[in-house]
Amino acid sequence: MSFQFDFPFARRAFAEALLGIPVTLSVVLAAFLAGFPLGFLIARCRLRRTPVISQILTVYVSFARGTPVVVKILLFYSLLPPALEHAIRVLGLNFSIYDLNPIVYAFIIFGITSSATYSEIWRSALNGVDSGQYEAAVSVGLTPFQAYLEVVLPQALAIGAPAFCSSTLSMLKGTSVVFLMAILDITGRARLAAAMGYKYLEAYVVIFLVYLTVCGILEQVFKLLEQRLVRFRAS
Amino acid sequence: MLRLENVRKRFGDQEILKGIDLVIENGEVVVIIGPSGSGKTTLLRCLNFLVRADEGNLWIHDRKVNLAAADRKTILEVRRSTAFVFQNYNLFRNKTVLDNVTLGLIKGRGTARGRAEEIATAALEQVGMKKFMARYPNTLSGGQQQRVGIARAVALNPDIILFDEPTSALDPEMVGEVLDVMKGLAGDGTTMLIVTHEISFAREAADQVIFIDEGVVAEKGQAEEVLAHPREERTKRFLRRLLPDSAA
Ligand SMILES: Nc1ncnc2c1ncn2[C@@H]1O[C@H](COP(=O)(O)OP(=O)(O)OP(=O)(O)O)[C@@H](O)[C@H]1O
Numbered sequence: 494m495s496f497q498f499d500f501p502f503a504r505r506a507f508a509e510a511l512l513g514i515p516v517t518l519s520v521v522l523a524a525f526l527a528g529f530p531l532g533f534l535i536a537r538c539r540l541r542r543t544p545v546i547s548q549i550l551t552v553y554v555s556f557a558r559g560t561p562v563v564v565k566i567l568l569f570y571s572l573l574p575p576a577l578e579h580a581i582r583v584l585g586l587n588f589s590i591y592d593l594n595p596i597v598y599a600f601i602i603f604g605i606t607s608s609a610t611y612s613e614i615w616r617s618a619l620n621g622v623d624s625g626q627y628e629a630a631v632s633v634g635l636t637p638f639q640a641y642l643e644v645v646l647p648q649a650l651a652i653g654a655p656a657f658c659s660s661t662l663s664m665l666k667g668t669s670v671v672f673l674m675a676i677l678d679i680t681g682r683a684r685l686a687a688a689m690g691y692k693y694l695e696a697y698v699v700i701f702l703v704y705l706t707v708c709g710i711l712e713q714v715f716k717l718l719e720q721r722l723v724r725f726r727a728s
Numbered sequence: 729m730l731r732l733e734n735v736r737k738r739f740g741d742q743e744i745l746k747g748i749d750l751v752i753e754n755g756e757v758v759v760i761i762g763p764s765g766s767g768k769t770t771l772l773r774c775l776n777f778l779v780r781a782d783e784g785n786l787w788i789h790d791r792k793v794n795l796a797a798a799d800r801k802t803i804l805e806v807r808r809s810t811a812f813v814f815q816n817y818n819l820f821r822n823k824t825v826l827d828n829v830t831l832g833l834i835k836g837r838g839t840a841r842g843r844a845e846e847i848a849t850a851a852l853e854q855v856g857m858k859k860f861m862a863r864y865p866n867t868l869s870g871g872q873q874q875r876v877g878i879a880r881a882v883a884l885n886p887d888i889i890l891f892d893e894p895t896s897a898l899d900p901e902m903v904g905e906v907l908d909v910m911k912g913l914a915g916d917g918t919t920m921l922i923v924t925h926e927i928s929f930a931r932e933a934a935d936q937v938i939f940i941d942e943g944v945v946a947e948k949g950q951a952e953e954v955l956a957h958p959r960e961e962r963t964k965r966f967l968r969r970l971l972p973d974s975a976a
Pocket residue numbers: 739744762763764765766767768769770771
């Protein structure tokens with residue numbers, strides 16, 4: 494096996510991989526938009542020990558967190574389409590599920606996973622806000638909702654911010670498995686280029702560098718956001 | 729006038745408040761003393777619905793409120809005509825000193841921001857904290873935080889301010905500055921219900937002293953009378969322990 498690194502090919506693969514960035518980011522964004530508020534609601538229900546719902550959510554969270562994303566993808570991707578197809582046929586709709594962009598599955602799978610991960614962060618963050626803060630807020634005449642909005646939530650966000658950032662970054666890296674569903678994200682694009690040129694080493698180095706750069710940039714963005722958001726020290 | 733009638737509260741199988749009655753006239757300063765665990769904090773918290781009483785009534789504004797069964801709206805109304813000063817200050821950590829004081833005015837009472845800031849500035853001036861307006865609580869000393877806590881209560885212009893051991897979390901050298909602010913309020917005719925172990929403060933500022941022991945009012949009367957000439961044996965014992973070198 495010769496170890497000739499083909500730079501011109503790597504450059505082409507790099508350009509190709511860059512095209513996958515919006516796809517990768519859209520999966521992360523969709524998962525965040527769904528998972529962040531859902532995670533909050535899950536955390537609230539579990540902290541309040543709402544009967545039944547709280548137990549169901551505990552099971553949901555441990556399933557969602559206790560199984561690798563790859564397994565969820567393989568399972569969903571082989572289970573969901575036939576099931577949906579059946580449902581569509583029963584409903585008599587004129588629509589083929591196989592026309593559906595597989596990225597929708599990625600949104601669902603990562604939405605579920607991140608809602609569970611974020612809910613755990615919300616839970617410890619909300620727990621980290623001293624109950625006296627809420628009591629003081631209602632004692633000055635705020636409604637419970639206002640007390641949450643003005644006092645508890647901003648402090649919980651500040652406490653959870655580092656964990657929210659790092660789990661979002663690891664989710665971004667984790668989305669690289671969506672190529673299994675033939676989605677052309679960063680990994681998918683580069684693998685496609687590799688397969689066409691039979692140059693896997695170059696493509697993998699390219700993938701490596703692209704993730705490194707994207708994560709690096711995102712980390713800086715998060716840091717700036719955190720600084721703007723949290724002008725006080727939470728504890 | 730504010731009146732509490734037959735306030736009862738149990739936690740589990742422990743009866744903490746066993747039917748407390750109490751009357752506070754407008755402008756009066758009432759000090760509650762009593763041993764640790766006797767239910768003083770619980771009583772204040774019941775009055776403000778931070779703890780839900782099992783039984784009992786509150787008369788405020790000639791209106792009778794059932795402490796055990798009040799609905800959301802009533803609770804909000806009671807909270808909006810009272811204010812609470814906490815033992816550990818509980819200033820909002822995510823808000824500046826000024827915003828700590830204006831929050832209840834703006835969000836709770838719908839006061840316009842400009843007006844709220846005027847009121848807050850005056851209240852902060854009164855407690856000597858005006859120049860710290862832009863600071864966050866964690867940059868202040870305990871005594872300074874508690875003075876802001878008092879300004880936050882005063883700015884609301886409530887019918888009564890409830891104090892739960894406002895100086896007991898403070899380093900000794902800061903107790904004086906907070907008590908001085910409270911004496912100022914007493915002089916201005918603010919109605920206050922104060923749980924404290926500061927007997928000399930009570931002697932100076934209180935109109936009425938109430939001794940609570942094991943969930944009941946064991947003795948009450950004029951401050952001078954209860955503190956200097958207690959009738960009940962357990963009041964005497966409590967005061968002796970608190971003031972080992974006094975004649976009481
Ligand atoms: N949320 C609660 N759950 C269970 N027990 C409680 C709760 N709050 C208070 N208690 C109990 O009620 C009793 C009275 O407490 P409380 O805080 O009212 O006493 P206190 O007179 O304020 O005492 P201290 O002088 O130490 O502040 C204590 O035995 C305490 O353990």
